[in-house]
Amino acid sequence: MAETSRNLEHLIDREYTAGFVTDVEQEIFPPGLSEDIVRRISAKKEEPAFMLEWRLEAYRHWLTMREPRWAHVNYSPVDYQSISYFSQPKQDKDRPKSLDEVDPKLLETYEKLGIPLREQEMLAGVAVDAVFDSVSIATTYREKLAELGIIFCSFSEAVREHPELVRKYLGTVVPPGDNFFASLNSAVFSDGSFVYVPPGVRCPMELSTYFRINAANTGQFERTLIIADEGAYVSYLEGCTAPMRDENQLHAAVVELVALDNAQIKYSTVQNWYPGDENGRGGIYNFVTKRGLCRGVNSHISWTQVETGSAITWKYPSVVLQGDNSVGEFYSVALTNNYQQADTGTKMIHVGRNTRSTIISKGISAGHGQNAYRGLVKVLAGAEGARNYTECDSLLFGDRCGAHTFPYIEVKNRTAQVEHEATTSRISDDQLFYCMQRGLSREDAISMIVNGFCKQVFKKLPMEFAVEAQKLLDISLEGAVG
Amino acid sequence: MAASAATPLEEYRSLRGALPGQGLAWLRDLRDGALQRFSERGYPTPRDEAWKYTNIAPLLKQSFVPALSLERSREVAPADIAARLFAGAGMPLAVFVDGRFDAALSDLSGLPRGIEVRSLREMLERDGAALETLLTSQAPREPHGFIELNTAFMSDGAYVRIGSEAVAERPLHLLFVSSGAEQPLASYLRNLISVGQGGRAAVIEHYVSLGDAPSLCNVATHCVIERGAALDHYKLNEEGAGAHHFAGLYVEQARDSRYVSHNVAAGGRMIRNDLRCVLAGEGAECDLNGLYLAGGRQHIDNQTSVEHRVPHCTSREWYKGVLDGRARGVFSGHVVVRQDAQKTDAQQMNNNLLLSDEAEIDTRPQLEIYADDVKCSHGSTVGQLNPDILFYLRARGIDEARARRLLVTAFAQDVVARMTAAPVRAWAEHLIMARLAR
Numbered sequence: 003m004a005e006t007s008r009n010l011e012h013l014i015d016r017e018y019t020a021g022f023v024t025d026v027e028q029e030i031f032p033p034g035l036s037e038d039i040v041r042r043i044s045a046k047k048e049e050p051a052f053m054l055e056w057r058l059e060a061y062r063h064w065l066t067m068r069e070p071r072w073a074h075v076n077y078s079p080v081d082y083q084s085i086s087y088f089s090q091p092k093q094d095k096d097r098p099k100s101l102d103e104v105d106p107k108l109l110e111t112y113e114k115l116g117i118p119l120r121e122q123e124m125l126a127g128v129a130v131d132a133v134f135d136s137v138s139i140a141t142t143y144r145e146k147l148a149e150l151g152i153i154f155c156s157f158s159e160a161v162r163e164h165p166e167l168v169r170k171y172l173g174t175v176v177p178p179g180d181n182f183f184a185s186l187n188s189a190v191f192s193d194g195s196f197v198y199v200p201p202g203v204r205c206p207m208e209l210s211t212y213f214r215i216n217a218a219n220t221g222q223f224e225r226t227l228i229i230a231d232e233g234a235y236v237s238y239l240e241g242c243t244a245p246m247r248d249e250n251q252l253h254a255a256v257v258e259l260v261a262l263d264n265a266q267i268k269y270s271t272v273q274n275w276y277p278g279d280e281n282g283r284g285g286i287y288n289f290v291t292k293r294g295l296c297r298g299v300n301s302h303i304s305w306t307q308v309e310t311g312s313a314i315t316w317k318y319p320s321v322v323l324q325g326d327n328s329v330g331e332f333y334s335v336a337l338t339n340n341y342q343q344a345d346t347g348t349k350m351i352h353v354g355r356n357t358r359s360t361i362i363s364k365g366i367s368a369g370h371g372q373n374a375y376r377g378l379v380k381v382l383a384g385a386e387g388a389r390n391y392t393e394c395d396s397l398l399f400g401d402r403c404g405a406h407t408f409p410y411i412e413v414k415n416r417t418a419q420v421e422h423e424a425t426t427s428r429i430s431d432d433q434l435f436y437c438m439q440r441g442l443s444r445e446d447a448i449s450m451i452v453n454g455f456c457k458q459v460f461k462k463l464p465m466e467f468a469v470e471a472q473k474l475l476d477i478s479l480e481g482a483v484g
Numbered sequence: 485m486a487a488s489a490a491t492p493l494e495e496y497r498s499l500r501g502a503l504p505g506q507g508l509a510w511l512r513d514l515r516d517g518a519l520q521r522f523s524e525r526g527y528p529t530p531r532d533e534a535w536k537y538t539n540i541a542p543l544l545k546q547s548f549v550p551a552l553s554l555e556r557s558r559e560v561a562p563a564d565i566a567a568r569l570f571a572g573a574g575m576p577l578a579v580f581v582d583g584r585f586d587a588a589l590s591d592l593s594g595l596p597r598g599i600e601v602r603s604l605r606e607m608l609e610r611d612g613a614a615l616e617t618l619l620t621s622q623a624p625r626e627p628h629g630f631i632e633l634n635t636a637f638m639s640d641g642a643y644v645r646i647g648s649e650a651v652a653e654r655p656l657h658l659l660f661v662s663s664g665a666e667q668p669l670a671s672y673l674r675n676l677i678s679v680g681q682g683g684r685a686a687v688i689e690h691y692v693s694l695g696d697a698p699s700l701c702n703v704a705t706h707c708v709i710e711r712g713a714a715l716d717h718y719k720l721n722e723e724g725a726g727a728h729h730f731a732g733l734y735v736e737q738a739r740d741s742r743y744v745s746h747n748v749a750a751g752g753r754m755i756r757n758d759l760r761c762v763l764a765g766e767g768a769e770c771d772l773n774g775l776y777l778a779g780g781r782q783h784i785d786n787q788t789s790v791e792h793r794v795p796h797c798t799s800r801e802w803y804k805g806v807l808d809g810r811a812r813g814v815f816s817g818h819v820v821v822r823q824d825a826q827k828t829d830a831q832q833m834n835n836n837l838l839l840s841d842e843a844e845i846d847t848r849p850q851l852e853i854y855a856d857d858v859k860c861s862h863g864s865t866v867g868q869l870n871p872d873i874l875f876y877l878r879a880r881g882i883d884e885a886r887a888r889r890l891l892v893t894a895f896a897q898d899v900v901a902r903m904t905a906a907p908v909r910a911w912a913e914h915l916i917m918a919r920l921a922r
Contacts, residue, residue: 072533074852381866383841398856401824407851412537413866416838420866422849428856 031088037061040189043088047158047192050165060178060188067182073345074374074406075314077287080252087190087223147205152236153198154209157225160196167198171229175258175295175322183254184291191225191256199234199265208464210239224255230265232298237268239467253312255290263298263325268306270463272471275311282341282370285313292319293349296328296357304331305348306462308471313342318376320349323357323385330359333459337475338371338403347377347409352385352418361392362458367403374406381418388415394424397455493523495550496636502552504639505608510616518635527629534626537814537846538756538785543728548670548700551582552639558582558663560694565589568659568692570907575657575688576601582663583671583701584640598650599685601658604641604674615643618676618706621736630730630756634704638674641703644687646713648680655686655718655905660703662727664695675705679713679741686716686905691751693724698753704732709741711765718746718908719757722915725780727752732760739765746903747774749784750915759788763797774803775899775912777919778811778843785814792825801832804899806892807843815845819860820852828855832862837869837895839888889920 031039040061044054069080147154153164161168178188199205230236240257253275259267269292278285288311294303305319321330332348350359365373373396381388396405407424429451437447453460456475460468496519505511527544528535551557560581569577578601579589585603592601607615642658660673677687693699701723709715721729729752735743749755761770776784790799805813819830836845849862869891877887896916903909 396851396853398853398858401826401856402854403856404852404854406853407849407862409849409864411847411864411866412844413836413838413846414844416841416843416868418838418866419868421863422865423863424849424851424861426851426853426858426860428858 030086033086034083035085035087035190039087043190043192046088047161049158049161052165052169053161056173056178057189060185061190063179064182064185064189067185069182073316074372074376074408075316075343075345077314077343080287082186085252088192150203150206151200152203152205153196155196157191157194157196157227160227164196164198167229168196168227171227171258171260173258175260175293176256176291181291183289184256187223187225187254187256187291191223194225194227194255196226197228197236197238199230199236201232201234203234205234205236208237208239210241222251222253222255224253226255226257227260228258228267228269229260230262230267230301232262233264234262235266237270237464239270239272239464241272241274241467241470252287253289255292257290257292257319259294259303261294261296261298261301261303261328264300265298266302267294268304268464269294269319270467271305271307271309272467272474273307273309273311273315274474276313277311277340277342278313280340282313285342286311288312288315288317290317292317294319294321294330296321296323296325296330296354298328299325299354300327301325302329304333304462306333306459307335308459308463308474309334309336309344309346310474312344315342315344315346318347318349320351321359322351322353323359324353326354327356328354329357331462332359332361332363333462334363335366335456335459335471335475336364336373337366337368338373339368341370343372345374345376347375349378350380350390352379352381352388352390355384355386356388357385358389359391361390361394363394364456364459365394365396365405366399366452366455367396367405368399370402372404372406374408375424376408378410378412379420379422381413381415381420383414385415386417388418388420390418390420392422394422395455396424396426397452398426398428491547492633492636493519495553499550499553499637503637504605505612508608508612508616510620511608511612514620515636518632521627522629522632522636525629525632532626532628534628534787534816537812538754538783540754543754546668546698548668548698550637551584551669551671552637554582554669557584557586558665560586560589560661560663562589564694565659565661568661568690570657570911573654573657573907575654575907577657577659578603578642580640580642580658580660580673582661582665582669583673596650596652598647598683599652599656600643600645600647601656602643604643604676605639607643615676618678618708619674630702631704631732631758634672634674634702634732637672637702638704639672641674641676644675644677644685646679646683646685646715648710649682650680650685651683652685655688655716655908657688657690660689660691660701662693662697662699662701662723664693664697664699664724666697668698668700670700670702673701673703675703677705677715677717678708679710679715681710681712683710683713685714686718688718688720688905688908690718691721691723691729693727693751696724696726698726698728699723700728700730702730704734707733707735707743709735709737709743711738712740713738714742714744716744716746716904718748718903718905720748720908720911721751721755723751725753729755731756732758735759735761735770737761737763737765737768737770740767741765742768743770744904745770745772745774746899746908747772747786748912748915749774749776749786750778750919752782754783756785757787759786760791761789761799762791762793763799764793766794766796769798770800771902772799772801772803773899773902774801775896776803776805776813777896777916778805778813779808779919780811781809782811783814784811787816787818789818789820790830792819792821792828792830794822795824795826795828797825798829799831802899802902803834804896805834805836805845806839806896807836807845808839810840810842812844813846816848816850817862818850818852819862821855821858821860823854825855826857828858828860830858830860834862834864835895836866837892838866839868839892889917892920893917
């Protein structure tokens with residue numbers, strides 16, 4: 003594979019194309035975290051009293067916790083007092099009514115990223131709630147969704163306008179004391195997205211939010227809450243890019259999904275945050291808590307993720323299968339290159355009867371990347387007839403990378419059927435020979451094999467995203483694999 | 485052992501002078517160091533990752549007296565020993581009662597040339613200096629309290645040496661007996677097995693109890709397999725219902741060596757096996773076979789770890805578990821492929837059968853890979869007997885109990901079939917049938 007490693011060098015030389023800083027005047031809190039800062043964030047966002055109480059409780063709990071160390075990743079410690087916990091574009095006071103009113107510099111940012119809002123509007127039914135740093139600056143297609151009773155807005159808006167819904171569901175899936183990063187998020191979260199789909203409504207378009215980290219030294223603490231009421235369906239897309247910068251940036255988001263009886267939620271992520279340079283300097287720390295709760299019978303939650311960015315990715319989108327006959331799915335492609343590290347996987351907690359879960363995880367490691375799958379399949383005593391199928395495959399490029407698999411399987415019910423399999427290999431010479439013998443160049447052959455390796459996951463992505471995901475994978479590995 | 489961690493320290497203080505080989509400075513240091521580490525860390529708790537599913541807190545409430553504090557071990561009738569031998573095999577036999585070698589019950593007369601089986605106590609007292617490398621070189625991947633206590637208190641065990649090019653035609657039978665004394669005893673055993681270049685042998689470590697009285701056995705076995713040598717290692721546990729068994733097994737393999745482990749865990753109240761195999765020479769190969777049968781309130785925990793340190797090594801692992809009653813099975817299979825250990829071929833499979841509503845299995849296969857030109861896979865399944873097959877058998881006039889027995893036997897069969905020593909295979913088949921008849 004001499005050629006592959008040569009190609010890998012190409013890849014290592016490749017600059018992060020989305021790396022640039024938009025010079026927008028920003029209002030930023032001084033670095034540091036204290037009860038006062040939490041109060042100020044809450045006041046800034048004009049939140050009702052219950053939210054402030056909730057934040058303070060989380061903050062106090064966070065103070066008692068220690069940062070976890072068990073993941074298969076190495077990084078220099080985060081100084082939580084050197085992070086600024088709030089930043090928003092100055093122009094926030096008079097929010098733009100339409101895209102024309104949006105600061106042209108912001109629009110330029112999106113344009114550079116190749117995801118211009120203008121085009122998004124015209125794209126087949128995609129509504130965009132764009133998060134620039136911490137505050138949503140533009141939301142489209144709101145009226146159309148409102149007609150169906152679907153609420154799709156920024157989290158702060160939801161807190162102000164639909165406090166009863168927020169109060170009812172916030173923290174029910176990821177409680178404020180869940181883990182170190184979730185507690186931190188609960189205390190200081192700045193904004194995020196809120197979706198509520200009323201009973202029986204099928205959301206007619208893919209909902210999408212682009213996250214973007216911009217101001218230096220501002221950790222982003224997004225909070226997303228999606229509720230699909232009885233019989234509802236929603237598909238949600240999340241994608242991210244971030245400008246190039248040297249300091250590590252902390253991102254500790256929380257995503258909560260709640261599916262009631264017969265509801266279905268599809269959550270797809272394409273993550274392409276700045277992964278650090280070829281020497282492993284800089285890059286985003288992505289420590290995210292994502293969890294879905296299949297609360298009702300026959301509910302269905304699926305996570306699909308394509309992870310190509312971040313210096314360190316540490317996340318386990320999980321599903322708690324509480325309702326009888328509920329279904330949980332996890333499809334993931336995670337790529338690590340240079341000095342990137344990923345410890346990602348899922349948890350499937352089978353509580354209800356006849357619950358089913360599927361886990362397909364594809365890891366690609368290149369350069370000095372370390373890629374770990376860590377998962378838990380837990381079948382509780384009452385989960386009669388639970389079924390799980392897990393497949394974790396790893397593909398290695400180069401002799402300095404690593405691929406690891408740490409699945410945990412805990413079964414307390416004999417009617418459960420649980421299967422787990424994992425393989426690790428590089429592209430075999432036989433496969434390459436077969437393709438090349440049929441006239442494909444080596445690069446095309448490798449690209450085809452890699453695409454085939456990820457197919458199972460890509461086909462679960464919505465059309466628009468599948469295209470972007472493949473493009474991302476190409477950008478990240480193209481130099482390496484043709 | 486008792487509720488507080490201070491007790492082993494007191495015991496150590498009072499027994500230190502009586503431990504074998506205390507004339508050797510390095511051994512004294514080794515023991516003192518181990519106890520020092522124990523006093524710092526104490527017993528493992530479920531907060532330790534490797535002990536997540538095995539909680540020993542209830543065990544610590546019972547107290548066990550170190551067997552070596554007694555003047556002499558309890559008399560065991562030769563008939564009790566005879567009943568535990570493999571029928572008609574005529575294997576060389578070394579018997580240990582409550583952690584102490586019993587020459588009268590042993591029969592080491594027929595050992596072939598170049599093969600040595602001795603008591604570790606005797607070795608330490610007479611020829612201890614020769615053991616320094618063997619005793620100090622290997623360390624567990626994740627040392628824990630039991631290993632440290634073993635090092636501190638080890639007083640006897642089997643010393644087995646297979647000389648260069650020596651071949652043992654018949655397996656060597658090491659029988660470890662818990663005598664069932666009124667006072668619950670703790671025995672600390674250390675076995676050293678080394679196979680010289682081109683040597684070939686099968687060694688059976690066999691743990692039994694006379695009765696169901698509480699007992700604690702803390703054993704560590706070190707195997708060193710030199711270039712081109714081969715060792716078949718059987719570890720069979722059919723101790724009584726009161727037995728607690730904590731075992732460490734550390735294997736180091738040189739170039740082109742072959743190690744085959746057959747680990748049958750069927751007895752005792754609690755069994756914990758830590759098996760660590762290091763492939764340190766190119767072309768080395770290891771096969772790890774395991775079968776755990778647990779019923780009642782048994783707890784069986786097998787932790788295995790294979791380290792591919794150099795290129796061109798092969799490892800295979802098959803562990804199967806059958807869990808009934810309120811039993812709990814734990815399996816952890818760790819495979820690590822070090823940087824540049826190219827052309828590694830590592831495969832692992834763990835299958836579990838849950839036969840009752842209250843049985844539980846926690847399984848954790850793990851791959852940690854730092855080289856790219858490798859073929860590694862693992863798989864794990866948990867399930868029950870296939871109702872269609874049961875129906876098929878019943879439709880042909882086989883009653884349900886028998887059909888279930890047939891299927892469970894078939895499930896365990898491939899692990900049993902890989903045992904090359906026919907007498908042990910027969911023993912295992914009999915054991916499975918006996919367990920299923922209960």
